[in-house]
Amino acid sequence: MSPPSNPPPPARRGALSNPDGRYEPVRHEVEDDGWGTLAPRDDGDPDGWGPLPAPETRVEVDASRSVISRNTSPDVPFDRSLNLYRGCEHGCAYCYARPTHAYLGLSPGLDFETRLFMKPDAAALLDAELRKPGYRPAPLAIGTNTDPYQPVERRFGLMRHVLEVLSAFHHPVTITTKSAMVERDADILADMAARDLAAVALSVTTLDRDLARRLEPRASPPAARVRAVRTLAAAGVPVSVMVAPVIPGLTDPEIERILEAAAEAGARQADYIVVRLPGEVEGLFRDWLEAHAPGRARRVMSRIGAVRGGQASSARFHERMTGTGAEAALLSRRFAVAARRLGLTKRRYDLDCTRFAPPPRPGDQLRLL
Incomplete structure (x- = not known):
């Protein structure tokens, strides 16, 4: 009996494999090394194979000298963004950022979830x-690219320091997250x-806890995200819910239920x-479907x-977010x-840019009135 060509995924990870990046000059294939690395499971299933050892998360320093990225896309309602981490430990199987x-010489598969880069000097x-x-x-x-409240944020606390800077400057900010850690x-x-x-x-993809655990293995459970909506709303923070992504044939039946919960x-x-x-x-997503659904x-x-013109993706402006055709x-x-019906608007919250004012630094001479 030979090991499967696509072995089971490591525990609590989204990707089932670690394919080489498209810019790499070589390709690697998984194969048992003769030492039982891919040993049969001891559960009576003669065709079962044990999972690979779960890779630990490694975090390295991103030495970027700037943190604000600019864009001119007509599909998004902002012209600047900030990402504290490259890679995301949430491990969402469908993540478009993989x-x-x-570009870093790493895999969009397991590397994306386990080889992270942080910006310690972001604030x-x-x-x-x-x-x-x-x-x-x-x-x-x-x-907008990777989640600022992914699990490693508990260790580094970068987001808190960034918010303190923005607050001191009276600078408006919008946050998108799948994590209840935002309550912190x-x-x-x-x-x-x-x-x-x-x-x-x-962002709420599904209310099904089991599906979410397999689809977004290290993101907060759906109920915790809904709780975070309630917590922030009670604190007076304008809160919205992104039904994202809608996966036709898998999560689209839940659109109405998610909006009702929100x-x-x-x-x-x-x-x-x-x-x-x-x-x-x-x-990566096809492999996930074959394993989990x-x-x-x-x-x-x-x-x-x-909804994608016969393809799996589309990069064309004005249709990237919603797709095209009758299904879309x-x-x-x-x-x-x-x-x-629920009184939820699509209009973005109006934030105030007129208050912006850099605070004085230690040692700065006070301005005279």
């Missing part, structure tokens, strides 16, 4: 960028929200994004193709009807 790890770098004479304020989006910063977010400087979006918890705004599987993500794998990929139109209609 291919970015190939100081942000302070310096906001003090530049030509800087003009606009809402800063955090969490409810105090500072409430203070900023009282000055119309902060808004938070919780409205009941105190969300005032909602939006959605249809799944897209760029680059290596398509293969084999009976639905072909149908799910067919329905994703129906039906999803849009369902979302709009449910959101209107």
